[in-house]
Amino acid sequence: MTDTDRRTFVTGAALAAGAVAAPAAAMQGGAKAATTPAAAAYSKPPFPVQRQPWPGLASKMTPRPDHGETSYKGSGKLAGKKALITGGDSGIGRAAAIAYAREGADVAINYLPAEEPDAREVIALIRAEGRRAVAIPGDLRDEGFCRKLVEQAATQLGGLDILVNNAARQQTRPGIADISAQDFDDTMKTNVYAPFWLTKAAVARMGAGAVIVNTSSEQAGDPSPDIVDYALTRAAVLNFTKSMAKQLASRGIRVNAVAPGPFWTPLQVSGGATPDKQRSFGQSSPMGRPGQPAEIAALYVAAADPSLSYSTGQIFGSTGGNGQPA
Numbered sequence: 001m002t003d004t005d006r007r008t009f010v011t012g013a014a015l016a017a018g019a020v021a022a023p024a025a026a027m028q029g030g031a032k033a034a035t036t037p038a039a040a041a042y043s044k045p046p047f048p049v050q051r052q053p054w055p056g057l058a059s060k061m062t063p064r065p066d067h068g069e070t071s072y073k074g075s076g077k078l079a080g081k082k083a084l085i086t087g088g089d090s091g092i093g094r095a096a097a098i099a100y101a102r103e104g105a106d107v108a109i110n111y112l113p114a115e116e117p118d119a120r121e122v123i124a125l126i127r128a129e130g131r132r133a134v135a136i137p138g139d140l141r142d143e144g145f146c147r148k149l150v151e152q153a154a155t156q157l158g159g160l161d162i163l164v165n166n167a168a169r170q171q172t173r174p175g176i177a178d179i180s181a182q183d184f185d186d187t188m189k190t191n192v193y194a195p196f197w198l199t200k201a202a203v204a205r206m207g208a209g210a211v212i213v214n215t216s217s218e219q220a221g222d223p224s225p226d227i228v229d230y231a232l233t234r235a236a237v238l239n240f241t242k243s244m245a246k247q248l249a250s251r252g253i254r255v256n257a258v259a260p261g262p263f264w265t266p267l268q269v270s271g272g273a274t275p276d277k278q279r280s281f282g283q284s285s286p287m288g289r290p291g292q293p294a295e296i297a298a299l300y301v302a303a304a305d306p307s308l309s310y311s312t313g314q315i316f317g318s319t320g321g322n323g324q325p326a
């Protein structure tokens with residue numbers, strides 16, 4: 001995020017929130033200390049309704065999400081690790097990519113070709129940390145591509161220690177009659193088959209100490225009625241995390257998941273939420289606002305952190321107060 005973008009973001013937040021505590025004050029600690037330097041200024045609903053063609057770009061959202069571009073500070077937790085992150089161009093995956101690079105990891109990101117402008121920004125941010133950045137665009141609904149993705153990432157990074165299964169498809173549909181067979185297939189392929197194919201390819205190359213980090217959702221335990229196909233995939237991923245953690249423990253490979261609540265990302269403005277839901281996005285969480293991707297990046301770090309060596313099959317949550325899916 002450039003300084004100009006940052007000013008735009010904070011101005012947007014000020015307009016939406018009505019009153020804003022200065023981020024600098026939040027950084028000084030004390031009773032009003034925020035969890036991230038900018039949290040006190042994060043936007044609350046109502047949000048401007050916006051619609052982008054799927055899969056959407058973070059760079060075209062108003063306000064722009066905060067992925068930690070200017071705030072995330074690393075401390076060498078993932079020094080020397082090689083990580084592949086799907087959906088690493090935007091939203092939660094971008095925040096994880098920035099955090100991993102700042103924690104000392106080399107990072108490959110996968111995304112759809114239409115997301116090249118977002119991906120370019122992430123690649124530049126990883127390189128700015130002096131880490132190796134690998135861009136591998138392609139469609140995860142294709143098993144052959146998933147296999148090639150793991151192979152190319154491992155070859156270009158010089159190994160693979162961390163796989164983050166983060167990409168997903170979410171398209172809102174009012175009733176089950178509105179979910180076509182093609183919709184259902186696309187959602188399953190992206191959200192369930194791809195993590196299965198990628199995990200299969202990755203574990204064939206991984207050794208002791210490697211980690212797989214999946215992305216689930218609060219939707220896994222408390223599904224909304226208008227994203228039926230999506231919600232069931234987040235439950236499937238949660239279950240997959242637990243079975244694979246048991247299966248791979250003896251090989252020294254850990255498998256964890258992160259379960260977000262509502263986060264302000266392109267998923268929500270490219271078909272994932274109705275205009276009404278967009279306007280009030282995050283309102284029903286006890287914090288009364290959505291999370292920003294910057295606020296969850298540290299959980300992706302924790303899920304992969306070698307010092308948490310007894311943590312496998314765990315679900316790390318960030319829901320603004322609505323609890324854990326399991």
Ligand code: NAD
Binds near residue numbers: 087110140165168262
């Ligand atoms: P996002 O749109 O920024 O990221 C999703 C990414 O998925 C896209 O950037 C795209 O690169 C990738 N993708 C989708 N279809 C693909 C395909 N066929 N091939 C390759 N890549 C494809 O949105 P996000 O909210 O950051 O989503 C990241 C993860 O967070 C998802 O797993 C989602 O289920 C989860 N999640 C999000 C929220 C939320 O409110 N935003 C809540 C709970 C869980």
Ligand code: MG
Binds near residue numbers: 056087090091115118
């Ligand atoms: Mg994207």
